[in-house]
Amino acid sequence: MRLLLQRVSRASVTVNNEVVGEINRGLLLFLGLATSDTDASFPQAIDKVLNLRIFPDEKGVMNRSVRDVGGGILVVSQFTLQADARKGRRPSYINAMPPTEAEALYNRFLQEVTSAHEGPVAAGIFGAMMDVELVNDGPVTIWLDGEELGWKS
16 A cells, blocks of 8 residues: 655545545545555554644644644545556556455545544545645655555555
8 A cells, every 4th residue: 555645735636527525724645555455554554644743833843643733634546656667668557456446445445534534534536537636735745655664464
């Protein structure tokens, strides 16, 4: 599982000219699932996302979490996070989870984030061509790789 977090002032996802998910201050979370992923790593991943201290406190120090600031979370499925571009000019997606399995796992991830987070949670539409708009606050962008972090799969 790979997660790309962006601290945002606002973010939205549009499909076919219709906004399907949006948040104000919070985290835009891109989720890329690998063939080896299971929901066993979700508790560790969600705990990390919800408690990562990347929002400023009253002194401007990144010392608050999305929970602390009552921020929203916008989750967008993005299989291209599993791209392997080490060889050639065309990325390989052999490690990306097949769409049918990935959709079910993505939906479980969304359910668990929604259960764990008291603030607003929104999402894109799995497999859709999406326009994602955001105002990256900071900018703050953080890469979380479950394999590197030792999350159980």
